[in-house]
Amino acid sequence: MEPFVSQAEAAEIVKVARTRAGRSWAEIAEAIGRPAPWTVAALLGQHPVPKDEAEKVGELLDLDAAVVEALQAQPTRAGIGDAIDDPTIYRFHEALAVYGPAIKELIHEEFGDGIMSAINFKVDVQRREDPSGDRVVVTFDGKFLDYNW
Incomplete structure (x- = not known):
């Protein structure tokens, strides 16, 4: 029997294996028929990967059975911990700190009392x-959930 591999260990193994295999995240996503953002999040431990898709990733990246098994586990989703120190992640926090209250007001004005789902998302x-430098366009697409009393 293969030794147990945690989701965090599996994520690190996947990152190294992907680089060594010379595969892009987009290529892996296409191979399993999923959007790239979902695929990356799942392979980094934020979503359980269905068995057939985990096995396909295992084949693409030459992963051990224990890693493929770990990819299928139900994750424990928690805060980002030390990742907040990463400049890219920090900028998202900064953008939401500045624009979050305005986005909230605009959502309430357009939809009423409720929230954007981060589950149906x-x-x-x-x-x-762009002539002044290429732009990063990030689109969040969440279902509106109204508060029901």
């Missing part, structure tokens, strides 16, 4: 060329 990341 999609995210997309695109590059947009």
